[in-house]
Amino acid sequence: xxxxxxxxxxxxxxxxxxxxxxxxxxxxxxxxxxxxxxxxxxxxxxxxxxxxxxxxxxxxxxxxxxxxxxxxxxxxxxxxxxxxxxxxxxxxxxxxxxxxxxxxxxxxxxxxxxxxxxxxxxxxxxxxxxxxxxxxxxxxxxxxxxxxxxxxxxxxxxxxxxxxxxxxxxxxxxxxxxxxxxxxxxxxxxxxxxxxxxxxxxxxxxxxxxxxxxxxxxxxxxxxxxxxxxxxxxxxxxxxxxxxxxxxxxxxxxxxxxxxxxxxxxxxxxxxxxxxxxxxxxxxxx
Numbered sequence: 332x333x334x335x336x337x338x339x340x341x342x343x344x345x346x347x348x349x350x351x352x353x354x355x356x357x358x359x360x361x362x363x364x365x366x367x368x369x370x371x372x373x374x375x376x377x378x379x380x381x382x383x384x385x386x387x388x389x390x391x392x393x394x395x396x397x398x399x400x401x402x403x404x405x406x407x408x409x410x411x412x413x414x415x416x417x418x419x420x421x422x423x424x425x426x427x428x429x430x431x432x433x434x435x436x437x438x439x440x441x442x443x444x445x446x447x448x449x450x451x452x453x454x455x456x457x458x459x460x461x462x463x464x465x466x467x468x469x470x471x472x473x474x475x476x477x478x479x480x481x482x483x484x485x486x487x488x489x490x491x492x493x494x495x496x497x498x499x500x501x502x503x504x505x506x507x508x509x510x511x512x513x514x515x516x517x518x519x520x521x522x523x524x525x526x527x528x529x530x531x532x533x534x535x536x537x538x539x540x541x542x543x544x545x546x547x548x549x550x551x552x553x554x555x556x557x558x559x560x561x562x563x564x565x566x567x568x569x570x571x572x573x574x575x576x577x578x579x580x581x582x583x584x585x586x587x588x589x590x591x592x593x594x595x596x597x598x599x600x601x602x603x604x605x606x607x608x609x610x611x612x613x614x615x616x617x
Contacts, residue, residue, distance in 0.1 A: 332371050333358065346372050348409045366393035373409035375419075382414070382422035401466040403427060415463050424464050432458035447477045452491035472519025484522035495523045503528050 333352055335345040347369075352358075361369050367388035368374055376384045382403035386393040398404055398411035405417040414424040425431050435444060440461025448454035448466065452474040456464045469475055469482035474491040476483040485492050499520050506512060512520075512527075520527055 346409060348373070348407060362391065364388075364391040364393070366395075367391050373404075375404050375406055379419075379421045380426075382417070382419065382427055383411075400468070401428075413465060415459075428456065428464050428466050430456055430464050430466075432456070432462055432464050435461045437461075445475075445480050447475050452485075452488070452494040471515065472522050486522065486524040492524065495519060496525060499523065499525045 332344040333347055333350040333355075335341075335343055335350045337351070347358075363369065366374065366377070366386040370388065370391045372388055374386050374388060375381075376386070383398040385396055385398070385404040387396055388394075401413075402411040403414050403417045403419065403422045404410075405412045405419075407418060414422050414427045430446075430448075432444075433446070435458075440458075444458050444461060446456045446458065448456060454466055454468045455475040457467055458464055472484075472495065473482040474485050474488050474494050475481075476488045485494050499516075502516060503512070517527065
């Protein structure tokens, strides 16, 4: 490391890329170890064509790190930057992305035109000033539409309509029994036109509450009759999904006989419920 005298109020040792050593060329003798040219600092991968991976070294012990998608490690700043900012010969944008911006006129170039990633529907390239490519991506559940040059729902982009289908098939097949799919997954599935499968929902029943029956039947659970005045929770009309509790009806009784609540063996019952609200835009009911 080197002494940083940039601010007299903050006198400290710092990494070499943070210190101006002009006029002070002497450094400690290096003590290299595996992946660490010096004992402390951030250093690139020994493979100069590996632009995203680098190492953080502390007392000669290295920890591997990887830059986020589309960024490369800069030896000048010790951080992850866009390829053209790193200044590494083997890490130029065209080599990292294997994509070259098409030649366009100045009027188009100044708009930083976008082009679809030929290998992946979710990603696209922004050509800075029509020359330097930067890889960007659409949000999960969306794909890049070459006609509108924006991100759109897969069902509206014929060439990419099936992009997420395999992902959803694996997700729902491996979803644990009784687990609810996340709202993000459901929203993305609907945007892809994916048919959401049925799920078994777990509902908590307190002693004395109504015992749910299978939808479409009128037979109460064999464990006890539904107490009078405690109506069964039903689906919201109109296919909006979710459950709501109907208001307790107001009744007048003249009898003084007290009927004990039915006896339950546990606090949970299971019944089949279907998430058949593919067109429902409100995920709060899941």
